[in-house]
Amino acid sequence: MKDPEKEFQIFVNTKPRKVPGPTISFERVLQEAGIDLSGQDSNLYDVEWVYGNKAGTLAPNQSVKLENGMKFDAGKSNRS
Amino acid sequence: MPASPTGHSPDVQQLVADGYAVTIDGDYIIVDNIPYVTQARVVQRGAIISPFYEKDGVTDVKGDHAVWFTGSVPYNAKGESLASAMVANTTVAVIAGRQVLCQFSYKSERPETLKDFHAKLTHYIRKLQSYAQELEHGVSASSKGNGSIAVRQQRSVFIYSNTAVARSGLDVYENKLKLPKVAIIGLGGTGSYILDALAKTPVEAIHLYDDDIVEPATAYRMPGAPTYEEAYGKLQKTNYLKDVYSRLRTGIESHPVRIDQTNVAELNDCAFVFIAIDDGPSRGLISRYLAEKSIPFIDTGIGVDKLSDEVKLLGRIRVSAVDAGKSVLVDRLPTADDREEAVYNNIQLAELNALNAMLAVIVYKQRLNFYANEESFDTLRYNISWQSILRIGESPASP
Numbered sequence: 001m002k003d004p005e006k007e008f009q010i011f012v013n014t015k016p017r018k019v020p021g022p023t024i025s026f027e028r029v030l031q032e033a034g035i036d037l038s039g040q041d042s043n044l045y046d047v048e049w050v051y052g053n054k055a056g057t058l059a060p061n062q063s064v065k066l067e068n069g070m071k072f073d074a075g076k077s078n079r080s
Numbered sequence: 081m082p083a084s085p086t087g088h089s090p091d092v093q094q095l096v097a098d099g100y101a102v103t104i105d106g107d108y109i110i111v112d113n114i115p116y117v118t119q120a121r122v123v124q125r126g127a128i129i130s131p132f133y134e135k136d137g138v139t140d141v142k143g144d145h146a147v148w149f150t151g152s153v154p155y156n157a158k159g160e161s162l163a164s165a166m167v168a169n170t171t172v173a174v175i176a177g178r179q180v181l182c183q184f185s186y187k188s189e190r191p192e193t194l195k196d197f198h199a200k201l202t203h204y205i206r207k208l209q210s211y212a213q214e215l216e217h218g219v220s221a222s223s224k225g226n227g228s229i230a231v232r233q234q235r236s237v238f239i240y241s242n243t244a245v246a247r248s249g250l251d252v253y254e255n256k257l258k259l260p261k262v263a264i265i266g267l268g269g270t271g272s273y274i275l276d277a278l279a280k281t282p283v284e285a286i287h288l289y290d291d292d293i294v295e296p297a298t299a300y301r302m303p304g305a306p307t308y309e310e311a312y313g314k315l316q317k318t319n320y321l322k323d324v325y326s327r328l329r330t331g332i333e334s335h336p337v338r339i340d341q342t343n344v345a346e347l348n349d350c351a352f353v354f355i356a357i358d359d360g361p362s363r364g365l366i367s368r369y370l371a372e373k374s375i376p377f378i379d380t381g382i383g384v385d386k387l388s389d390e391v392k393l394l395g396r397i398r399v400s401a402v403d404a405g406k407s408v409l410v411d412r413l414p415t416a417d418d419r420e421e422a423v424y425n426n427i428q429l430a431e432l433n434a435l436n437a438m439l440a441v442i443v444y445k446q447r448l449n450f451y452a453n454e455e456s457f458d459t460l461r462y463n464i465s466w467q468s469i470l471r472i473g474e475s476p477a478s479p
Contacts, residue, residue, distance in 0.1 A: 035346055077383040077414065078418055
């Protein structure tokens, strides 16, 4: 039987993290990256993920299905 | 047209004196009216076109023996094809505005055939003409005393011409990049590298907007190597960069001001705009304005974070292309005010600025159909740690 609360081993900004499944949100990725969104506009941040040959992005309020070993990158891209 | 050889180099003057119909069209020299034998053993006329290089009345063949021909593959009087003897290829192309049917590459044993343009062109003309004369006695490309020269100066933005373009016949590609006016907003690391690449394209005018001055820190982000005096000279970035790139080309305009509500309308006649700034609200104002005016633009951005425990940096690059009529994408740009002191303010990462700029210019050239583009996307994200470039379409991949 699949356990919906099963933990997944992922990486956020290179750091290993254990998070509950089955999906993870944009906001939770930022939290795991140590980014405090309070008082900040979430559109300053990008979240991107890779897993094998698959890749994608998360916008605020979006989630993605977790896989063990999935890698996430969370941060800004607003400097010149 | 009466011959008026004044001011031309001796080899060009000699062609006219010999009685040839010569045209100099920008980076090409053309001789018209050259008789040759067709496959049907009929004498017809065609033009030979060669890349042309002249500076201060001195020409240079640059060791290039190839020419284009507007006629079909030539034959000798017996009806034997000269294809294997002198034709390099039969790719139909447009060179100097004319359709060419083949390219000749007949390397002579005699090096003097590349001495100058008279030697190079008459080498081909005599060969074609000699076979034609076997069929039609006295037929000739030249008529002594009736030589002519027409010069069509193509106004070039470049101070010295890129002769490689003419030589390779790539001007039909280059012409796609001849936009009337493009603006770069923000001339920091990324913006100055965008200028570096854009200045080398034949866009007519490049307008630079930035109210900042060159400082030692910014000098470490720019292409090239500013001198001590330049790094400490409190020069406006746009003035400094205009001076540097005006060594190469004309059409660079410096606006040492910040774009705001009062002057954003100066962008109205831009064919394209690059945004390379830090400030979110300015990015919002400019991008919303451009989207409303249906002016296509690319917004750029890099981000760097410290992995303090490992003493390493995480880095990412974004290129967002907003085509005319795609204003919905503006809402996804980082337009909020970012008060955080960026790691990036204190560390110089010219390679990230340069890659951000080059990806932006490549996407720009794809939008102009210069490069092939088989995938639709509006955003590229490069991630250093993964060494990947992610292409994001109009609707982000839903989870």
